[in-house]
Amino acid sequence: MAPLIRFTSKGIYCPQADVYIDPWKSVDKALITHAHADHARRGHKGYLCHHHSINILKYRLGNINVQGIEYEKTININGVTISFHPAGHVVGSAQIKLQNNKESWVISGDYKIENDNLSVPFQPVTCDYFITESTFGLPVFQWEDQRVVMDKINKWWSHNKEQKVPSLISAYSLGKAQRLIQNVDHSIGPVLCHPAIANTNEAIIASGIKMKESHPIGDNYNNTEALFICPPAAIDSLSKKLGKSSVAIASGWMALRGARRRRNVEHGFVLSDHADWAGLNQAIRDTGAQKVYVTHGYSDIFSKWLNEKGIPSQTVETAFEGEKMVETEEV
Ligand SMILES: [Zn+2]
Numbered sequence: 001m002a003p004l005i006r007f008t009s010k011g012i013y014c015p016q017a018d019v020y021i022d023p024w025k026s027v028d029k030a031l032i033t034h035a036h037a038d039h040a041r042r043g044h045k046g047y048l049c050h051h052h053s054i055n056i057l058k059y060r061l062g063n064i065n066v067q068g069i070e071y072e073k074t075i076n077i078n079g080v081t082i083s084f085h086p087a088g089h090v091v092g093s094a095q096i097k098l099q100n101n102k103e104s105w106v107i108s109g110d111y112k113i114e115n116d117n118l119s120v121p122f123q124p125v126t127c128d129y130f131i132t133e134s135t136f137g138l139p140v141f142q143w144e145d146q147r148v149v150m151d152k153i154n155k156w157w158s159h160n161k162e163q164k165v166p167s168l169i170s171a172y173s174l175g176k177a178q179r180l181i182q183n184v185d186h187s188i189g190p191v192l193c194h195p196a197i198a199n200t201n202e203a204i205i206a207s208g209i210k211m212k213e214s215h216p217i218g219d220n221y222n223n224t225e226a227l228f229i230c231p232p233a234a235i236d237s238l239s240k241k242l243g244k245s246s247v248a249i250a251s252g253w254m255a256l257r258g259a260r261r262r263r264n265v266e267h268g269f270v271l272s273d274h275a276d277w278a279g280l281n282q283a284i285r286d287t288g289a290q291k292v293y294v295t296h297g298y299s300d301i302f303s304k305w306l307n308e309k310g311i312p313s314q315t316v317e318t319a320f321e322g323e324k325m326v327e328t329e330e331v
């Protein structure tokens, strides 16, 4: 009996159901874990995703043939039961489970354990084989509680307001930006978003999800009380427009020494939409998987660690780029 999942040049493939998961080349049927660019690519004939991802996918990819499914609901294709489960990474993000009468697989996509107060929180899903990301799969990555990080951001913002300089923070347009909007202290001042973020917010709100108030940046660059949120790729041009401002970045990479300096920003807040070291380890234990495939990040080191801990593991080559230090597009 052939294995349920195969790793092919187009991506992760289930021959029995003839579906790919987050394929990086054009296929007929693509199951999409979430709408980030390295997982949801153009050119597939049909897309299936969590229904909260539909509007975001259409905003990013244009008029695609896409269907939505709810978490935990199952569909059956040629004897394979397929279901989507909350990954807690961004709105609509899902782990995808495939199961036949012999074995079960879960493809994690990207995930984080902490509740961001917008995405449906991560839920561990038991399986025989687990394909995990490992973006932050080193012990050095240990996230502080979200409230602690937001407190630091609020203090920085308030201080800038007192000094009469606008606050500009770099955050991915899908995920981090909304997490900031949901969790900062809106009594300090207005939250103004770059168009890429404002459009993403609109797509999310159009899916029936409630978000805290924010506005597109518009022409008002002189608002020293505002928190400007901007994707990494646009930070330099916006900071020029703002003139004197305090520039910060919210990213898991800020946990690395020197990362803030390399990005040439004054303030780095350690905030990631991926699981940290402890989160990855916990998530893997909770699946009860007999074998773990590691991709997307520090896969070699993390896989070695799992093997040493007695959890059989190997790395898999994928085209997932993950959360990179230098982004050309917000992923
Ligand atoms: Zn992602």
Ligand SMILES: [Zn+2]
Binding pocket: 036, 038, 039, 109, 110, 296, 320, 321, 322, 323
């Ligand atoms: Zn990714």
